Amino acid sequence: xxxxxxxxxxxxxxxxxxxxxxxxxxxxxxxxxxxxxxxxxxxxxxxxxxxxxxxxxxxxxxxxxxxxxxxxxxxxxxxxxxxxxxxxxxxxxxxxxxxxxxxxxxxxxxxxxxxxxxxxxxxxxxxxxxxxxxxxxxxxxxxxxxxxxxxxxxxxxxxxxxxxxxxxxxxxxxxxxxxxxxxxxxxxxxxxxxxxxxxxxxxxxxxxxxxxxxxxxxxxxxxxxxxxxxxxxxxxxxxxxxxxxxxxxxxxxxxxxxxxxxxxxxxxxxxxxxxxxxxxxxxxxxxxxxxxxxxxxxxxxx
Amino acid sequence: xxxxxxxxxxxxxxxxxxxxxxxxxxxxxxxxxxxxxxxxxxxxxxxxxxxxxxxxxxxxxxxxxxxxxxxxxxxxxxxxxxxxxxxxxxxxxxxxxxxxxxxxxxxxxxxxxxxxxxxxxxxxxxxxxxxxxxxxxxxxxxxxxxxxxxxxxxxxxxxxxxxxxxxxxxxxxxxxxxxxxxxxxxxxxxxxxxxxxxxxxxxxxxxxxxxxxxxxxxxxxxxxxxxxxxxxxxxxxxxxxxxxxxxxxxxxxxxxxxxxxxxxxxxxxxxxxxx
Numbered sequence: 366x367x368x369x370x371x372x373x374x375x376x377x378x379x380x381x382x383x384x385x386x387x388x389x390x391x392x393x394x395x396x397x398x399x400x401x402x403x404x405x406x407x408x409x410x411x412x413x414x415x416x417x418x419x420x421x422x423x424x425x426x427x428x429x430x431x432x433x434x435x436x437x438x439x440x441x442x443x444x445x446x447x448x449x450x451x452x453x454x455x456x457x458x459x460x461x462x463x464x465x466x467x468x469x470x471x472x473x474x475x476x477x478x479x480x481x482x483x484x485x486x487x488x489x490x491x492x493x494x495x496x497x498x499x500x501x502x503x504x505x506x507x508x509x510x511x512x513x514x515x516x517x518x519x520x521x522x523x524x525x526x527x528x529x530x531x532x533x534x535x536x537x538x539x540x541x542x543x544x545x546x547x548x549x550x551x552x553x554x555x556x557x558x559x560x561x562x563x564x565x566x567x568x569x570x571x572x573x574x575x576x577x578x579x580x581x582x583x584x585x586x587x588x589x590x591x592x593x594x595x596x597x598x599x600x601x602x603x604x605x606x607x608x609x610x611x612x613x614x615x616x617x618x619x620x621x622x623x624x625x626x627x628x629x630x631x632x633x634x635x636x637x638x639x640x641x642x643x644x645x646x647x648x649x650x651x652x653x654x655x656x657x658x659x660x661x662x663x664x665x666x667x
Numbered sequence: 668x669x670x671x672x673x674x675x676x677x678x679x680x681x682x683x684x685x686x687x688x689x690x691x692x693x694x695x696x697x698x699x700x701x702x703x704x705x706x707x708x709x710x711x712x713x714x715x716x717x718x719x720x721x722x723x724x725x726x727x728x729x730x731x732x733x734x735x736x737x738x739x740x741x742x743x744x745x746x747x748x749x750x751x752x753x754x755x756x757x758x759x760x761x762x763x764x765x766x767x768x769x770x771x772x773x774x775x776x777x778x779x780x781x782x783x784x785x786x787x788x789x790x791x792x793x794x795x796x797x798x799x800x801x802x803x804x805x806x807x808x809x810x811x812x813x814x815x816x817x818x819x820x821x822x823x824x825x826x827x828x829x830x831x832x833x834x835x836x837x838x839x840x841x842x843x844x845x846x847x848x849x850x851x852x853x854x855x856x857x858x859x860x861x862x863x864x865x866x867x868x869x870x871x872x873x874x875x876x877x878x879x880x881x882x883x884x885x886x887x888x889x890x891x892x893x894x895x896x897x898x899x900x901x902x903x904x905x906x907x908x909x910x911x912x913x914x915x916x917x918x919x920x921x922x923x924x925x926x927x928x929x930x931x932x933x934x935x936x937x938x939x940x941x942x
Contacts, residue, residue, distance in 0.1 A: 387846035388767035391757040395817050396773055398754065402788065402814035403780050409791035420794050464686060470679045478683045480929055481690050487925040489875035491896045492914050496693055498900070499907055506696070506712065538693075550937045570675070599784040603877040607897050621784045621878075628790055629882055641787045648782050 407645060414642040418635035430639035442615045443623050446529070447598050450619070453533045453540075454593045458586060460537060461544025466574065468545065469552050479549070483542035490539060490603030497535040498522060498608045525616035528609045532617055535604050540596075544589050551585035552578065591655040598647055620644050694918070701912035708908050723912040731902070732887065733916055736895040739884065740920070742805055743891060744873050747812035752866040754813070755820030756858070760850050762821070763828040764836050774825070777818035785815065785878045793882060808883045808891075815879075816869045823868075826939065827861035828854065864935025867928050874921055892917055 414430055416423035434440055468479050485493065500506040501521035508518050521527045555578065563573050579586075601619045605611055611618035611626065618626075621644060628637030700708055701723050703716040727733060761770045789811070796807045831854060839849045855862070880891040896917045903909040925932065 385846075387850070388761045388765040389769065391761050391846075391850070392767075392770050392773060394750075395754040395758040395777075395821065398810065398814040399773070399777060399780070399817055402792065402811055403783065403818075404776060406788035406791045407780065407783070410787055413791060420797075467679050467683050467686070470676065472676050472680045472683065474680075475683070478687055479933065481687050483933070484690060484694070484922070484925070487871060487921045488918055489877070489893055489896065489921070491875070491877050491893045492918050493693075495896065495900055495910060496697060496914055499910065500693075542690075546933070546936045550939050553937060595782045599782060602784075603875075603893070603897075606877060606881075607900065621786050624786050624790075625878070625882075628786070629793075634790065634794065638790055641790050644784060645787045648784065648787075649779065652779065652782055 410638050410645065411642045413635055414639035416635050416638075418638060419632060420634045423635060426635070430636050431643075433636060434639055434643065439615050439618070439623065443618050443620050446615075446617060447619055449529055450533065450536070450597045450601065451594065453536045453597060454590060456533070456537045457540045457544055457593050458589055460541040461548055461589065462579075462586070464541055465545045465548035465552065466578065469549060479545075482545055485539045486542040488539070490535075491607050493535050493539045494604045494607035497531060497538070501527075501531050522609060523613050525613055528613060528617050532601065532604050532608055535608060536597075536601070540593065544593075547585050547589055548582055551582040555581045587658075591651075591658075595648065595651050595655075598651065599644070620647065697911045697915050697918070700908050701915050703908050705906050705908055712907075723906075723908040724916075726906070727903075727909050727912045727916075731895060731899070731913065733895065733913065735888075736890050736892050737916075737920060739805070739889055740874060740880075740892040743808045743812065743880075743884075744870060747809050747816065747873055748866055748870045750809075750813040751816035751820055751869050752862060754817050755824050755865065756855070756862055757850070758817070758821045759824035759828050760854055762825050764831070764833070764849070764854065765846060774821065777821055781818040781822060783815075785876075788815075789879060789882055796883070803884060803886045803889050805884070805889065808879065811879060811883070812873045812876075816873060819872075820865050820869055823865050824858070824861060827858055827865070831857050860931055860935045860938070863928070863931055867924065867932050867935075870924060871921055892920075 413423060415425060415427055417426045417429070464482055468475050468482070502508075503518055503520065507521065508516075511519070519527065521531055559577050559581075560573055563577060568576065598619070599621060602621050602625065605617055605619055605622045609617040611622050615623070620640065624637055624640040624644060627633050627640055696712070699714075699716060700712055702719045702721070703712070704718075704720055704722060707716060707718075758770060758773070761767055762774055792807070792811065796802055796804075801807050835853060835857070836849060839853050844852070875893065877893045877897060881894045881897070884891055885894065896913060899910045899913045903913075
């Protein structure tokens with residue numbers, strides 16, 4: 366048994382206490398901001414979803430707002446839109462993978478290409494949205510390119526399906542660079558000897574892509590699918606606002622955009638709160654599904 | 668995973684060039700047409716302008732306080748990025764390197780709200796902010812952007828700090844270093860590339876965000892860049908070159924940050940600082 370330590374002198378005690386306080390002080394700012402500006406407002410939103418709030422006064426009306434939501438045909442349309450926008454997820458995955466694999470070939474100037482391909486990610490959805498909508502204006506760039514094929518002057522932004530297509534194109538263009546970087550980051554961890562062995566065994570380029578690269582980066586691909594699915598449901602506001610303003614009709618309106626219209630354009634705060642609460646539940650379910658489906662992702666690290 | 672044949676490599680290069688053009692062309696289109704008159708644009712928006720003109724920039728800047736909106740964005744975004752990155756780094760440090768378990772619950776809370784769209788929190792906050800007489804004030808926007816960036820920042824830095832060997836921390840502890848000292852003298856220097864990368868990502872996210880800036884700051888004397896850009900097509904619907912001029916100026920700040928930081932930023936992301 367070790368001898369009992371002599372009682373530490375007062376200065377040493379304060380020293381020790383100060384050491385132990387730091388971690389608690391360190392989490393304080395994050396805790397205050399996250400609880401005060403995220404958690405409490407979410408609770409506030411959920412509470413007010415049961416009231417007929419107009420921004421000033423509110424009274425309890427139970428599930429009335431939710432009944433209104435599910436009676437509203439626009440809501441069905443909004444969820445249908447989000448499902449259609451999910452088409453962008455495989456498109457982003459495939460384009461990111463293609464670009465990453467090509468860059469990884471390390472041909473002349475590959476670093477420059479890697480730099481260039483991330484540029485769309487640096488631009489605001491607002492800039493990309495406005496730019497792409499000018500491309501798709503009647504008689505715009507796209508019509509000009511298509512006119513030799515007899516497809517000119519298509520009403521891109523006023524036809525429901527074409528308008529969704531324009532949003533998806535803008536979304537994919539703005540996202541493939543991020544996907545490329547995530548995939549490249551995973552590819553750099555693959556052991557080169559696997560490729561050397563496969564090459565000796567006579568495996569061709571495609572065979573190596575399918576049997577080595579893709580299985581080895583499955584974690585990155587899962588991460589990208591999850592992030593982009595959630596993104597589709599929650600973060601198209603910028604694109605939709607500037608490209609279509611939700612139209613034509615409600616054919617490109619997403620849940621967050623519809624909540625925005627209800628609350629900040631029409632002043633229906635209670636109804637808006639119920640829509641926001643619904644959005645909250647959708648995101649929560651998607652986030653939970655991610656944790657359930659890909660529990661090992663964090664362990665794989667980097 | 669490389670092909671060795673000459674033809675294969677040539678094909679890869681050609682494909683990369685094509686994708687590169689499709690990445691750059693929209694920007695070139697934007698730049699060239701911002702220097703054409705509207706009449707020239709109507710005739711042909713392609714190729715080099717016959718006469719370069721600054722008329723579009725003049726009419727843009729005389730009607731829209733564009734540089735002011737950039738200044739407003741800087742006022743809001745820079746403090747928010749610094750605060751968020753600092754809070755996230757402190758939080759991630761406590762989670763990974765100290766025995767204090769209290770942070771774990773808070774981290775779990777952060778994970779559940781990490782992907783929360785702005786409107787879920789902004790709806791009640793907007794009402795409270797208006798009641799407090801803080802509508803159109805920069806402070807609420809700064810703090811809301813900070814709060815909304817902390818969960819993802821913490822998530823990224825947590826995996827970043829994990830890579831620092833515990834033995835390094837142990838050694839500093841044995842030498843009698845306080846947690847404060849360890850954070851500043853040991854963790855921050857080692858994790859600097861990761862922290863910078865997360866800071867830049869946070870900057871890009873906040874600077875480019877539309878919803879919060881649109882709802883919180885909507886007076887001409889406090890409007891940020893993204894709402895200003897979003898309103899361009901409404902203001903100059905028939906003047907595409909003027910809109911292009913606006914988009915180009917609007918793109919410069921983030922492009923500049925990316926250009927200046929590309930080396931560190933790309934390396935940081937490749938080292939796994941983004942998931």
